[in-house]
Amino acid sequence: MERKQLRELLDGGVLLTSRALEAGWPRRSLTRKLREQGWVRLHAGAWAEPGSSPDLITRLRAVQLIRPRLIVSHRSAAAIWGIETLRRSTGTPLEFIDPGRTLHGGERGVRVRRMHVAPSEVTMIRHGLRLTGVRRTLTDLLRAGPRDDAVVAVESALGCRTVNGIRRPPLTDVAALTASLKAKAGSPGTARASTWLRLCDPHAGSPAETIARLRLHDAGLHPESQAELITPAGRRVRLDFFFRAKGLAVEIEGYAYHGTRDSHRRDVARYNQILQCPEVRSLLRFTAEDVFHRPAYMIQEIRTALAKKL
Known part of the structure; x- marks a missing residue:
């Protein structure tokens, strides 16, 4: 049986080593071909096409395809929603939540938190990428801190902003975030998060x-x-x-x-x-x-x- 070309095995810009092996590629031949053609390593067992510059969504999907239970969260989710943060999405760890609370550790450049996430707090976007919704993303940032990072993100979401050249409307309001934090009363960081939320000004411009x-x-x-x-x-x-x-x-x-x-x-x-x-x-x-x-x-x-x- 003729093997499929590696590009035919791409899933939304991501090639999984496991998928190539299932398609009949011997591991040694696959490793040699990936190296010869210059495929871009995204994560252990995940690759992007030669010569490509993978965007954030592609890098996040690579991790999620290998660990399907993970949900994009915190600053990574904020970047997808067009929420400004003090730390740029490039050069910072990809952030996820493991709602099953079973995974330990992670590859370099990936941070996994073990937390409960309700199905209603998860949104699916293109290529099946699953991430926390705006309100859950912001309450996670408020509870995790530090203060300056969290307040910058919240105020960005509360107002109209131009992010990466795209003008977007407000994504939420203070009342919705207050209610979200109230629903998590007693959870670690929630009391402090409520104090920080009171510092936020919806009219801040940058x-x-x-x-x-x-x-x-x-x-x-x-x-x-x-x-x-x-x-x-x-x-x-x-x-x-x-x-x-x-x-x-x-x-x-x-x-x-x-x-x-x-x-x-x-x-x-x-x-x-x-x-x-x-x-x-x-x-x-x-x-x-x-x-x-x-x-x-x-x-x-x-x-x-x-x-x-x-």
Whole structure:
């Protein structure tokens, strides 16, 4: 019987060693052919076509095809849903839940948690990839922490965001997440997760804004977030942060996350409009780099501005 070509055995871009062996390929010949043709190793026993650059879904499916009971979760699920996180999906472990709680350990680059998952909390997308739904993904991140990572993810899901060039609507709301956490009362990390959820602002516009607000909170500074003002020309502007009593506006440029020069130019024009508002007496601007890598500098600049006499 003539053996099938390896490409004929692909399943959604993934070739399983076990499937090739079942199709009649001798193990030694298969190993040699995979090496000669330059197949890309995805996971132990799973390969992608030569010359391909496997995307996240393909890499996740490779693991799930070998371990069918696993469910994509946490940051891996967040990336599929278009939810921003502090850690990029590339270079971080692929994350799964084993609802049967029987698997131990895992290959390098794969993290498996043993947790219960209700069928209603699982969604299936293209090629049969199974992952936790939005609400379960976010409650898992809130319960697992750390705080900054979790709050960034939740605020991303609560608002309209452009992720990987695609504009998407809000994916959930605070009430739904509160109910999800309440249903898990008594489970590890749930009480702390509820506290972190109360820190979330549905109107935050970027991960940089989220982290800036958390740094202000930790420093004991509590400005209005997303305060809306009217310019003398009648235009509405929304401030990232506003210390109204001092007339101090604080804006986070967020260029590293907004991602285009056009959006950066629009931000600069908006800064000029902000200064036209009679309530605003001074304006501080910080970059995403300041927020993530120089938060002490940002806090000190704000404290200095607040200390100035009116």
